Amino acid sequence: MASIAPTPPLADTALPAPAFSPLYQQIKGLILQGLQQGEWKPGEVIPSEFDLAARYKVSQGTVRKAVDELASEHLLVRRQGRGTFVATHAEQQVEYRFLRLQPDYGTQSNEGPAQRDVLECRRQSASVKVASALGLRAGDAVLRARRVLRFVDVPTILEDLWLPAGPFKELTAERLSGHHGSMYALFEAEFGVRMVRAEEKLRAVLPDKAQAALLGVTPATPLLSVERIAYTYNDVPMEFRRGLYRTDTHHYHNQLS
Amino acid sequence: MASIAPTPPLADTALPAPAFSPLYQQIKGLILQGLQQGEWKPGEVIPSEFDLAARYKVSQGTVRKAVDELASEHLLVRRQGRGTFVATHAEQQVEYRFLRLQPDYGTQSNEGPAQRDVLECRRQSASVKVASALGLRAGDAVLRARRVLRFVDVPTILEDLWLPAGPFKELTAERLSGHHGSMYALFEAEFGVRMVRAEEKLRAVLPDKAQAALLGVTPATPLLSVERIAYTYNDVPMEFRRGLYRTDTHHYHNQLS
DNA sequence: CAGTGGTCTAGACCACACT
């Protein structure tokens, strides 16, 4: 890393700032690059801190700070005595990484695994809204799927989702319903797309007749609408999802700090 | 800190774990204690890392790690070149620290300051639900307030809140409506109660007639119900709040990572 | 300029997991 100067002096200019970037940030970027390019795959160990330090020609403490940040963003998982691993949606203790819906009175976190009924999965052209969410142009090909999640046999969530047709070309209803584990685990294992963060917009809405029927409620039942954009590495949007949540038996739980 | 042994060896026993606590965690606890006991008040500087290191007889790096964690929990705020400050709800760039509601199409984050109309503030005895949220017994005295928030003159949020009567004995509708800044800034400045985190449960509901009238909607308009418990230092609950949010012009925004 | 937090290093030792 000796080749990267901390802050090359600039010529006289009115530009805002020289943009000093600490070494550990650069190392973080290099590790991120390795993750994106698949050098280390989800679930695998990455080299030890000393190995990485030797590779990048910095001290172990500098690597540590880079890895610390990546771990705090849930891109890596540290396990004392074993090593540092690439985070994965598979083999994860929490069944649904991004699902914030909880039963109102539940001993467990989510009454065990949900039943997932895939209703549909087909190719479409993107509406303006979907295109803008996914960073595509209106009319671009997308895959659209619809499914219902049932907890202890009660239909609780109706989800519609849109995926860019490029990376997910091979996705079918069979593959969606045939897999074990969460949908994101499937995306990761079968399509090499790992979702790392998401943004949600919540609203209270009334369902149309079809939606109400699928959830077993009347059209007068208020539902929680959850629009989610999920991002892979480098803030690239890879999924737009709209969920309708029943909140008569469950609630959306959020931690503010 | 030399007096605190890292892990005193235990006699043969079936107890779960010796509970090793790193030095920086102990330092963190000591700083936290200073915050709770008001040794350093919101907005004030705390001693420099070297001063704290000398005081606690540890190295500066150990203090740094403790302060880092407190800063990541928003209990402290670091400012390079100036010092480390106790976080405060006053003089904060974000008007509402815990409010996640955003305008659907807003250039600004929240259309400038809201109008706050306090409708009520009186003493009550706690219901079972309120008592359990606040860690009190049913029947204990609480203060109940109700207010409406308007954005660009449109009533958007109806809030009911309950506070333990002890710390907030002197609270009146006048003081609630007469202050500048957020309610939590008032609590902090006038009652010495600083909220540090909160938990929310969200549901979609229909308002009753009174609620609908106050928000200027029909009783058939679905609203977002947001139940919040806010905690001060040491996870002590100090406020229970129930908000009804209009989501026809706004949405609740959440980051998942 | 002095004082603060921020970065980087190097080395020692501890806790934990696997073999």
Add this chain to the structure above:
DNA sequence: GTGTGGTCTAGACCACTGC
């Protein structure tokens, strides 16, 4: 035992703020 991440230290130097 060996190797991993986790803690702790001590010291040097950098970046930013305010006097």
